Amino acid sequence: MARIRDDFPFIVKHPDIAYFDNAATTLKPKCVIDAVTDYYENLSSNIHRGDYETSLITSQKYESARQKTAQFINTEAKNIVFTSGASESLNLVAYGYGKTCLKAGDVVLLNESEHASNTLPWYSLAQDIGIKVEFIKLDSNGRITETALRNAMHDDVKVVSIAHISNVLGYINDIKHIGQIVHEFGAVLCVDGAQSIGHMPVDVNELDVDFYAFSAHKMLGPTGVGVLYGKPELLKVMNPIAHGGGSNVRFNACGEVVLKEAPAKFEAGTPNIEGVIGFGAALDYLNDLGMANIHEIVDPLHKKVIDGLLEMEHVKVYNPESDSAIVSFSVDGIFAQDVAAYLNKEKVYVRSGEHCAKMLNGVLHAEKSIRLSLYFYNTEAEIQQFLEAMRTITLEKCIDLYI
Ligand SMILES: Cc1ncc(COP(=O)(O)O)c(C=O)c1O
Structure with missing residues (x-):
């Protein structure tokens, strides 16, 4: 573990901070920072455009990253589109696929635990072309059951878009099984993998998903990079949502444009x-x-974390059965943001709020919560630091922060 922690400059420089906001973004290892710096110091060229050495090397490194991404999820490089993040990837599915292939009255099926990035693009498309958004009913714990999914499916459902892991409750959805049901109805399955891809092996072939979207920064990579995996036949029929250099074969003054094949046509x-x-x-x-x-x-x-919090009478844990490293909780009588501010004073970094899943409030019966999310570089000592702060938190101590 010491070796792992030494790989992360943030940890080395701030050994007193317990960083538990990994669902928002992870820390970056030195090799990632070095790769970015190396590009600026030694390459600094554009891709796919230059015939000089640094441009050729840059293109090769860029395409090698695409190849590695493809291998990471067991597909081919041509099925990997680079975007700016999971949000853009999901917008690309809604607008690139949805706007091209859906029509007014078609239904996109979501659920109330979805992140804004997997909800708002579909709402926008509903306003734009008249598709309908419907929801799979969550059970009282906020989980999706097979019965609820089957009840929600019907012939007009053309897309089901669902997170592999909920970013608030940490439940892992059984994507393979969900995919089988979705495909029985001839619909397309889009998976928001933002919270899963950095935590578990993902094989898009084995899962048989149609789209899989994720962000690099939640899996040790830099911010501003995302991925959309799409089945080749779907990428073929989709239109890009951005147009410009690099994505076309030719265009002329009559407005005729011939686009490149995927993935280039999506990366203008x-x-x-x-x-x-x-x-x-x-x-x-x-x-x-x-x-x-x-x-x-x-x-x-x-x-x-769960056992420690469950022992505290002043704490309510919303997902004691969470399948992954996300714990959502609140403290009796203290606003979530004040709890986070108090923990910040104790050098414990967590997230408070609605975690971009604002429809979940009704299911949790809570306006806002505190979310602690772990990654492999966290330690038991950091958890003790957190639990100790939680044991001793009081409203008075939180008020003192503002005086
Ligand atoms: C489940 C889920 N989907 C999508 C996103 C959006 O990711 P990004 O902000 O990197 O585009 C997030 C980010 O928190 C997320 O947790």
């Missing part, structure tokens, strides 16, 4: 080159660590 303009190259280094790091090992490291820590 100069992309986040250094970010994609840094992401390649993040994938190398995760491969060395072994994706299957992450659960083994995180699960005992997760259990300690």
Whole structure:
């Protein structure tokens, strides 16, 4: 573990901080920072455009990151579109696929635990072309059951868009099984993998998903890079949502445009080159660590957080049965943001609020909550630091922060 922690400059420089906001973004290992710096110091060129050495090397590194991404989820590089993040990837599904292939009256099925990025693009499309958005009913714990999914499916459902792991409750959805049901109805399954991809092995072939969207920065990579995996036949019929250099074969003064094949047709303009190259280094790091090992490291820590919080009478845990490293809770009589501010004073970093899943309030019966999310570099000592702060928190101490 000491070796792992030494890989992260933030941890080395701030050993007193317990960073537990990994669902928002993870820390970055030195190899990722070095890859980004190396691009600026030694390459600093655009991709796919230049015939000089640094441009050729840059293009090669960029495409090698695409290849690594493809291998990471067991597909081919041509099925990997680089975007600016999971949000843009999901917007690309809604607007690139949805606007092209859906019509007024078609239904997109969501659920109330989805992140804004997997809800608002569909709402926008509903306003734009008249599709309808419907919801799978969550059970009292906020989970999706097979019965609820089957009850929500019907012939007009053309897309089901669902998170692999909920960013508030940490439940893992059984995507393979969900996909089988969705495909029985001839609908397309889009999976928001923002919270899963950095925590568990993902094989898009085995899961048989149609789209899989995620962000690099939640899996050790730089911010501003995302991925959309799409089945080739879907990427083929989709239209890009941005147009410009690099995405076309030719165009003329009559307005005729011939686009390149996927993924190039979706990547108009100069992309986040250094970010994609840094992401390649993040994938190398995760491969060395072994994706299957992450659960083994995180699960005992997760259990300690849950057990510790459940012992505290002043704390309510919303997802004691969470399947992954996300714990959502509140403290009796203290606003979530004040709890987070108090924990900040104790050098414990968590997130408070609605976590961009604002429809979940009704299910949780809570306006706002505090979310602690773990990653493999967290330690038992950090958890003790957190639990000690939680044991001793009082409203008075929180008020004192503002005096
Ligand atoms: C489940 C889920 N989906 C989508 C997103 C959006 O990711 P990004 O902000 O990197 O685009 C997030 C980010 O928190 C998320 O947790």
